[in-house]
Amino acid sequence: MINIKALFFDVFGTVVDWHGSIQNESQIFSQEISQEFDTFLFTDKWRAGFRRLQSSVANGSRDYLTMDEIHMEILEELIDEFDLKNISSTDKQKFNHSWHRLKPWPEVILGLNQLKNNRVVSTLSNGNLSMLNKLSKNTKLPWDCIVSTEFFGTYKPNKEVYIGAANLLNLHNSQTMMVAAHAYDLDAAKLTGMNTCYVYRPDEFGIGKGEDPGDVSRFDLVVNGFDEIEEEIVKKYE
Amino acid sequence: MINIKALFFDVFGTVVDWHGSIQNESQIFSQEISQEFDTFLFTDKWRAGFRRLQSSVANGSRDYLTMDEIHMEILEELIDEFDLKNISSTDKQKFNHSWHRLKPWPEVILGLNQLKNNRVVSTLSNGNLSMLNKLSKNTKLPWDCIVSTEFFGTYKPNKEVYIGAANLLNLHNSQTMMVAAHAYDLDAAKLTGMNTCYVYRPDEFGIGKGEDPGDVSRFDLVVNGFDEIEEEIVKKYE
Numbered sequence: 001m002i003n004i005k006a007l008f009f010d011v012f013g014t015v016v017d018w019h020g021s022i023q024n025e026s027q028i029f030s031q032e033i034s035q036e037f038d039t040f041l042f043t044d045k046w047r048a049g050f051r052r053l054q055s056s057v058a059n060g061s062r063d064y065l066t067m068d069e070i071h072m073e074i075l076e077e078l079i080d081e082f083d084l085k086n087i088s089s090t091d092k093q094k095f096n097h098s099w100h101r102l103k104p105w106p107e108v109i110l111g112l113n114q115l116k117n118n119r120v121v122s123t124l125s126n127g128n129l130s131m132l133n134k135l136s137k138n139t140k141l142p143w144d145c146i147v148s149t150e151f152f153g154t155y156k157p158n159k160e161v162y163i164g165a166a167n168l169l170n171l172h173n174s175q176t177m178m179v180a181a182h183a184y185d186l187d188a189a190k191l192t193g194m195n196t197c198y199v200y201r202p203d204e205f206g207i208g209k210g211e212d213p214g215d216v217s218r219f220d221l222v223v224n225g226f227d228e229i230e231e232e233i234v235k236k237y238e
Numbered sequence: 239m240i241n242i243k244a245l246f247f248d249v250f251g252t253v254v255d256w257h258g259s260i261q262n263e264s265q266i267f268s269q270e271i272s273q274e275f276d277t278f279l280f281t282d283k284w285r286a287g288f289r290r291l292q293s294s295v296a297n298g299s300r301d302y303l304t305m306d307e308i309h310m311e312i313l314e315e316l317i318d319e320f321d322l323k324n325i326s327s328t329d330k331q332k333f334n335h336s337w338h339r340l341k342p343w344p345e346v347i348l349g350l351n352q353l354k355n356n357r358v359v360s361t362l363s364n365g366n367l368s369m370l371n372k373l374s375k376n377t378k379l380p381w382d383c384i385v386s387t388e389f390f391g392t393y394k395p396n397k398e399v400y401i402g403a404a405n406l407l408n409l410h411n412s413q414t415m416m417v418a419a420h421a422y423d424l425d426a427a428k429l430t431g432m433n434t435c436y437v438y439r440p441d442e443f444g445i446g447k448g449e450d451p452g453d454v455s456r457f458d459l460v461v462n463g464f465d466e467i468e469e470e471i472v473k474k475y476e
Contacts, residue, residue, distance in 0.1 A: 066408055120371060130408035133358060133383050145371050146383045150406070168388070170304055170368035 002237045004195060006169050007115060007229070008124035008147065010156075010180035011132065013204045015123075015141065016102035019043055020203065025098035033091065037082045040206060045081075049074030054126070058155055067131045072096050100134040104141060105201065111226025112142050118230075120144045124165050124178065126155050145169075157188030166194070177220070179229065183213035190218075197221040197229060240475045242433060244407050245353060245467070246362035246385065248394075248418035249370065251442045253361075253379065254340035257281055258441065263336035271329065275320045278444060283319075287312030292364070296393055305369045310334050338372040342379060343439065349464025350380050356468075358382045362403050362416065364393045383407075395426030404432070415458070417467065421451035428456075435459040435467060 012018050026039035053070045056062040065073070075096055079087055112121050121144050123132055128150045136143055149155050152164040166173045178189035181201035190196050198219040202210035216222045221232045250256050264277035291308045294300040303311070313334055317325055350359050359382050361370055366388045374381055387393050390402040404411045416427035419439040428434050436457040440448035454460045459470045 068408070120375065128408070129383065129406045133407065137358065137382055144375055145367065151389055168367045169371065170306070170366070 002195070003175060004119060004177050004233050004237055005171055005175045006120035006122060006166075007177045007179055007197075008122050008162075008165055008189075008194075010178070010182060010185050011123050011125035011127055011135070012102075013201055014179065014181040014199055015108055016104050016135065016139070017201075017203070018047065018099075018102050019206050019209075021102040022046060022098055023206070025095065025101070029091070029095045033084065033087060035084050037084065042078060042082060044205070045078055046071070046074055049077060067099070067128055068096065071099050100131070101138050102135060104139050105225065107225040107227040109140070109142065111229055114227065114230045116142060116144065120169060122147045122165070122169070124156070124161070125149065157184055159188060159192050162189045162192040162194055166192075177233075179226075182211060186219055195220045197223060197232075199226070200224050240433070241413060242357060242415050242471050242475055243409055243413045244358035244360060244404075245415045245417055245435075246360050246400075246403055246427075246432075248416070248420060248423050249361050249363035249365055249373070250340075251439055252417065252419040252437055253346055254342050254373065254377070255439075255441070256285065256337075256340050257444050257447075259340040260284060260336055261444070263333065263339070267329070267333045271322065271325060273322050275322065280316060280320060282443070283316055284309070284312055287315060305337070305366055306334065309337050338369070339376050340373060342377050343463065345463040345465040347378070347380065349467055352465065352468045354380060354382065358407060360385045360403070360407070362394070362399065363387065395422055397426060397430050400427045400430040400432055404430075415471075417464075420449060424457055433458045435461060435470075437464070438462050 009015055023039050023043045026042050030036055030039060050070055053062065053065070053073060057065055072092070075092060115121050123143060123146050125132055126149050127135070129146060129148045132146050132148055136146060147165050147168060149161045152161050154160055162173065162178065166176045173193035174195070177195040177197055178186055179197040179199060180186050181199045181204060183198065186196040186198055196219045198213060198216050198221070200210065202208065204210050221229065221236065223229055223232060247253055261277050261281045264280050268274055268277060288308055291300065291303070291311060295303055310330070313330060353359050361381060361384050363370055364387050365373070367384060367386045370384050370386055374384060385403050385406060387399045390399050392398055400411065400416065404414045411431035412433070415433040415435055416424055417435040417437060418424050419437045419442060421436065424434040424436055434457045436451055436454050436459070438448065440446065442448050459467065459474065461467055461470060
């Protein structure tokens with residue numbers, strides 16, 4: 001019998017609905033500045049720009065920037081690209097902090113609280129600790145601890161991250177489970193001996209725009225939300 | 239105006255009453271094994287043995303051991319020294335886990351919840367993450383995040399720890415406050431620019447056996463419990 005003692009959660013896309021939240025904040029911003037723009041496209045480009053710049057930092061071609069700084073740099077680019085005029089620095093700052101206010105998917109808090117009764121629930125995200133902390137505090141996510149890949153000086157899907165996270169909790173990888181809406185993350189976790197739980201997030205990139213993970217039978221659990229995980233763990237492992 | 243955005247808390251002695259808790263668990267253990275011994279002395283020696291062995295690990299004269307392993311090694315020594323007979327390994331294990339069940343001082347949860355409304359509350363302890371996690375989970379301590387000196391590969395009062403902790407939250411040290419019942423910890427924090435809050439714990443080493451911190455006017459705040467901190471911060475800084 002395997003005892004799943006701790007679950008590690010990917011955050012952006014898996015726990016929080018970044019696309020819906022940012023598009024919503026973009027619509028509010030559009031009203032506040034009284035200028036219309038394509039908020040769906042804006043949202044996609046903000047996230048894509050973040051990923052691009054984060055990669056430049058990760059591969060050393062840019063100096064270290066915090067996630068807030070990266071978001072602001074991309075925001076400035078997009079303000080130019082979408083030809084938005086006369087935006088005050090206060091408005092920019094407030095809009096940039098949208099990324100601290102991303103809403104959890106509806107069943108997340110319930111599911112985490114169910115799991116938390118018998119197990120440790122932790123993040124395992126490429127977001128840095130200060131960002132994860134702000135996000136978690138603003139949305140009252142009930143983590144037992146916040147683990148960031150920042151602690152290991154590298155990013156997912158580097159295997160050191162999954163090994164390091166289990167080590168920090170003094171557990172074998174086989175006593176832990178990685179939960180994510182992204183197949184690449186789980187495939188990497190599995191190679192280190194972690195159990196895996198794939199969560200469908202069919203609206204991650206906008207309504208009806210989810211990931212195609214391929215054949216999901218390679219994952220230990222497959223669920224439609226966090227509120228199914230505890231029951232599935234008990235059914236499969238206990 | 240200084241805005242105290244995050245507070246870092248020492249844990250053993252400051253947040254939790256290790257002496258009272260371990261002496262209480264020792265009394266229960268004594269009854270369970272039907273053998274009497276000096277539980278006050280036993281408690282002192284368990285903690286002192288831990289500190290001694292932790293130092294050996296820290297200075298490299300012993301290989302790495304988890305805190306649980308250290309506690310067990312000292313427990314085995316004390317079982318010999320106090321001449322306790324026929325202790326099953328299950329009983330030993332259960333007794334050793336007393337260190338995961340240390341009780342918070344009475345006003346701690348209230349105080350942390352008050353502070354948490356406007357600020358980040360985090361540990362900054364020499365305890366490793368898995369230990370801090372178990373302890374915090376068992377006693378429902380409402381941390382926003384758990385920071386351990388383990389993340390920096392060294393121990394308090396090394397200045398890297400205080401600088402690293404503020405960095406992780408993307409704050410200047412002057413925006414943070416170290417809270418401890420131990421002057422050496424606050425003196426070190428102060429040297430890195432952190433604000434300091436001394437908490438009197440007059441019973442840390444048993445009833446009436448607290449630390450003498452010397453002249454406390456060198457600390458920014460001096461309180462009798464966590465329930466005074468929020469008000470004192472507002473009075474002094476805001």
